[in-house]
Amino acid sequence: MPAELPGEAPAAAARERLNLWFRSDDGQRLLLDALSAGRVAIQLPEEGALPVLAWLLEAGHGASALDLLDALRPFFARLRFYPRIDRGADAPRPAGAIVRVAAIGEVAAALRTATPQPRFAAMNEARQADHSFPLLQPLASPDRRLRTSARNWSDVAPTPD
Secondary structure (H helix, E strand, O other): OOOOOOOOOOOOOHHHHHHHHHHOHHHHHHHHHHHHHOOEEOOOHHHHHHHHHHHHHHOOOHHHHHHHHHHHHHHOOOOOOOOEEOOOOOOOOOOOOOOOOOOHHHHHHHHHHOOOOHHHHHHHHHHHOOOOOHHHHHHHOHHHHHHHHOOOHHHOOOOOO
């Protein structure tokens, strides 16, 4: 990314000029290089928009890229459509929810060896427990449900024998 935003960028706000810069040839090259090196940190969905645009152009999907750009352009002054880019392999990664790439076999093995957290096991056990109380059973009878779901009293009124 340039140290300074180009003054000739046709935008009033700095965010809009940055979005426009990442749409430029230099900006797209930076995004593609960062993507291929795994140095892109996308924390909000919209931060992935310009990398997708760069990839679409690189992959020869110009019409789709133009459609995406048409949808994004009205929001360039308000939203950040470019990701944070790590400067090197030693750049610190934030803790928390980060997407990780692994082979399906590794993921399956990790899931087979995972143990449920005690609080979730207790919650599931409580949900499966029998909570029927003798005093409440008449209220739960099928006959009672019919009466509470009736739309008019003629549906449930006793009929003369």
